[in-house]
Amino acid sequence: MSVELLNFIETVLNGLMSGVMYSLVALGFVLIFKASGVFNFAQGVFALFAALTLVGYQTGQVPFAHLINELFGTNYHNWYASMPNFFAILLTMVTMIALAWIIERLVLKHLVNQDPIILFMATIGLAFALEGVGDLMWGSDVKVLDVGIPSGGSIWLEEATIGLAAEGSDYYGMYVDVLNIWATVIAVILVVSLALFSQYTKTGRALRAVADDHQAALSVGISLRSIWILVWAISGFIAMVAGIMWGTESGVQFSLSLIALKALPVLILGGFTSIPGAIIGGLMIGVGEKLAEIYIGGYFETGAIENWFAYVMALVFLLFRPQGLFGDKIIERV
Amino acid sequence: MIYKETGQYKSSYKSDHAIFPLLQDKIAFSTLMFIAFLIIPFVINSYWEKAILVPFLIFSLAAIGLNILTGYCGQVSLGTGGFMAVGAFSTYKIMTYFPDMNIMIIILISGLITAAVGIIFGLPSLRIKGFYLAVATLASQFFLVWLFNKVPWFYNYSDTGQITVSERTMFGVPVTGAEAPSYATYLFCLVLVVVLSFAAKNLIRSKMGRSWMAIRDMDIAAEIIGVPPLKTKLSAFAISSFYIGVAGALYFAVFLGAIEVTESFDIMTISFPVLFMIIIGGLGSMLGSFLGAAFVVTLPIGLKFLMVDMVGLSAVTAKHFEITIWGLLMIIFLIVEPHGLARLWSIAKEKLRRWPFPY
Numbered sequence: 001m002s003v004e005l006l007n008f009i010e011t012v013l014n015g016l017m018s019g020v021m022y023s024l025v026a027l028g029f030v031l032i033f034k035a036s037g038v039f040n041f042a043q044g045v046f047a048l049f050a051a052l053t054l055v056g057y058q059t060g061q062v063p064f065a066h067l068i069n070e071l072f073g074t075n076y077h078n079w080y081a082s083m084p085n086f087f088a089i090l091l092t093m094v095t096m097i098a099l100a101w102i103i104e105r106l107v108l109k110h111l112v113n114q115d116p117i118i119l120f121m122a123t124i125g126l127a128f129a130l131e132g133v134g135d136l137m138w139g140s141d142v143k144v145l146d147v148g149i150p151s152g153g154s155i156w157l158e159e160a161t162i163g164l165a166a167e168g169s170d171y172y173g174m175y176v177d178v179l180n181i182w183a184t185v186i187a188v189i190l191v192v193s194l195a196l197f198s199q200y201t202k203t204g205r206a207l208r209a210v211a212d213d214h215q216a217a218l219s220v221g222i223s224l225r226s227i228w229i230l231v232w233a234i235s236g237f238i239a240m241v242a243g244i245m246w247g248t249e250s251g252v253q254f255s256l257s258l259i260a261l262k263a264l265p266v267l268i269l270g271g272f273t274s275i276p277g278a279i280i281g282g283l284m285i286g287v288g289e290k291l292a293e294i295y296i297g298g299y300f301e302t303g304a305i306e307n308w309f310a311y312v313m314a315l316v317f318l319l320f321r322p323q324g325l326f327g328d329k330i331i332e333r334v
Numbered sequence: 335m336i337y338k339e340t341g342q343y344k345s346s347y348k349s350d351h352a353i354f355p356l357l358q359d360k361i362a363f364s365t366l367m368f369i370a371f372l373i374i375p376f377v378i379n380s381y382w383e384k385a386i387l388v389p390f391l392i393f394s395l396a397a398i399g400l401n402i403l404t405g406y407c408g409q410v411s412l413g414t415g416g417f418m419a420v421g422a423f424s425t426y427k428i429m430t431y432f433p434d435m436n437i438m439i440i441i442l443i444s445g446l447i448t449a450a451v452g453i454i455f456g457l458p459s460l461r462i463k464g465f466y467l468a469v470a471t472l473a474s475q476f477f478l479v480w481l482f483n484k485v486p487w488f489y490n491y492s493d494t495g496q497i498t499v500s501e502r503t504m505f506g507v508p509v510t511g512a513e514a515p516s517y518a519t520y521l522f523c524l525v526l527v528v529v530l531s532f533a534a535k536n537l538i539r540s541k542m543g544r545s546w547m548a549i550r551d552m553d554i555a556a557e558i559i560g561v562p563p564l565k566t567k568l569s570a571f572a573i574s575s576f577y578i579g580v581a582g583a584l585y586f587a588v589f590l591g592a593i594e595v596t597e598s599f600d601i602m603t604i605s606f607p608v609l610f611m612i613i614i615g616g617l618g619s620m621l622g623s624f625l626g627a628a629f630v631v632t633l634p635i636g637l638k639f640l641m642v643d644m645v646g647l648s649a650v651t652a653k654h655f656e657i658t659i660w661g662l663l664m665i666i667f668l669i670v671e672p673h674g675l676a677r678l679w680s681i682a683k684e685k686l687r688r689w690p691f692p693y
Binding site: 039063066067070072089107110111114115116117118120122124125126127128129130131132133134135140186261264265268272307308311312314315318319322323324332333 | 379410433458461463464465466469470472476477480491536548554599606609610611617646647648650651654655656658659660661662663665668669672
């Protein structure tokens with residue numbers, strides 16, 4: 001195989017894997033949008049908050065330490081030195097479920113029957129509030145997150161591919177981050193278990209019923225509110241997984257919440273209401289972005305077209321299919 | 335009692351269609367204008383100018399622009415920051431190419447350039463709607479900020495990537511640059527805001543404004559009764575962008591003086607706050623644009639005063655608190671009064687009509 005072809009394959013491979021990361025965030029959006037019609041802008045901040053909380057539990061930080069110390073002149077920092085990963089993740093999950101409950105109680109309950117734009121603005125407010133609370137609780141410094149997922153280039157793949165190129169060509173094998181491989185595996189497990197849950201359990205069926213039609217679901221005795229709490233909790237859980245993955249890769253800091261902006265083009269590409277759409281959209285954006293950076297980015301002397309390329313790509317698709325690739329067909333009547 | 339319309343008869347269509355049909359409104363508005371034009375310029379100091387009045391005026395203009403698009407025409411846009419950047423950078427480029435041109439003309443031309451850019455980015459709105467469109471407008475935000483950040487021609491190949499305003503005068507008094515006196519920058523913005531608000535108010539009462547509202551309320555029905563969606567939507571994008579572009583030009587030339595595009599026109603510092611202004615002020619309300627801008631500009635100052643000066647928190651913690659309170663306020667506002675401050679005002683007027691004998 002020629003070096004060009006191998007490079008191309010490597011790019012596609014890496015694109016697919018970063019696409020998985022986008023899909024993880026987009027999945028949380030889609031679940032909430034389907035079940036409650038809320039376009040949850042706070043999904044990225046969810047991921048940030050989960051990652052912050054996880055690090056906080058792991059290292060035994062005292063919540064609101066900065067605030068307490070400043071107000072009372074005390075000097076609290078840590079409760080304990082460390083906590084096993086398993087318990088820390090479990091505790092974070094409990095926190096995210098509690099968060100879902102609080103959001104339903106304090107925000108969503110009061111906004112039933114409002115315009116979608118109002119609900120959307122409310123989630124922007126939620127994003128601000130949650131970001132502030134996260135910073136207040138755990139401090140805003142950049143934190144290292146390590147839950148034992150290996151990272152760095154895969155040596156095995158590098159050695160396996162080095163022989164594929166022709167003799168004597170300068171080829172050093174493919175570079176794929178092990179972390180991304182793990183992320184892919186975990187994402188696949190997550191999606192499969194979500195699918196199984198919604199197909200084969202009673203709660204899962206109730207979930208799908210609510211997603212299909214709120215009123216019909218209510219009339220057969222499904223509690224809308226408990227389903228909403230459940231959906232937000234699941235999204236919180238997905239956000240936690242995304243937060244762990246992104247946090248391991250680039251540290252836990254404010255910019256983590258901006259992955260929501262990365263996931264938006266995935267959403268409009270795949271359609272707001274389709275779970276397969278979120279996954280395939282994510283993969284397409286991931287690959288498209290990486291290929292564009294290498295093959296088109298060169299024409300702009302400045303590069304870094306990643307920021308907007310995904311949006312333009314999604315826009316082009318939208319011109320042909322206004323509801324996204326897999327979204328519900330939009331039928332409009334007067 | 336206070337807000338009573340009894341006895342105020344209209345004998346011509348002209349007086350019936352006046353912007354302020356009631357005497358009380360006329361008095362209130364004239365008093366406001368009197369204070370704004372003839373009292374504030376003499377008492378203004380640099381703090382009031384830089385911290386409150388000038389940002390308030392500029393953001394009111396941006397809020398009016400976004401309100402035209404989102405509140406009146408129903409097209410949600412998250413690209414305000416990008417369009418303000420277009421206004422700012424056009425001003426900068428025109429300033430460098432035409433050193434002798436009057437600053438007022440430069441700013442208006444920048445607005446026109448932004449309007450042209452707005453039409454281009456408004457094209458997708460003909461095909462896509464709702465949240466899909468909102469996300470699509472994010473494309474303009476990211477693309478425009480990237481463009482101004484990465485293409486050196488726009489910032490004249492300066493090493494820092496910053497653009498800095500040079501001094502320009504109106505009637506011999508500098509209005510831009512570091513030497514400009516407070517009253518000059520304030521009056522300059524005020525004149526533009528007053529003139530453009532009147533223009534917007536009248537535009538909304540015209541055929542064009544009514545067709546925007548028809549598209550907002552139900553676009554298919556509007557199309558059937560003969561409102562052309564192409565012309566209507568694109569005109570909303572163009573005029574909205576004009577206002578936002580002028581706001582961006584003022585933001586750069588008069589208010590900040592020197593900007594760096596990724597910081598000053600970020601989605602978090604411009605696009606969302608301006609959207610918040612029109613929602614908190616009232617979608618589809620001129621008064622709402624001003625009330626929302628006033629609220630958003632003064633709130634952080636009030637919060638900072640409360641927490642840093644009164645309670646004694648450190649600046650960082652206070653900042654976190656500010657973000658939290660900001661978010662919570664947004665939610666509380668949306669729960670309590672989703673139609674915004676303008677609705678509260680009309681309720682208050684209704685109450686004042688019968689006060690103090692409500693029965």
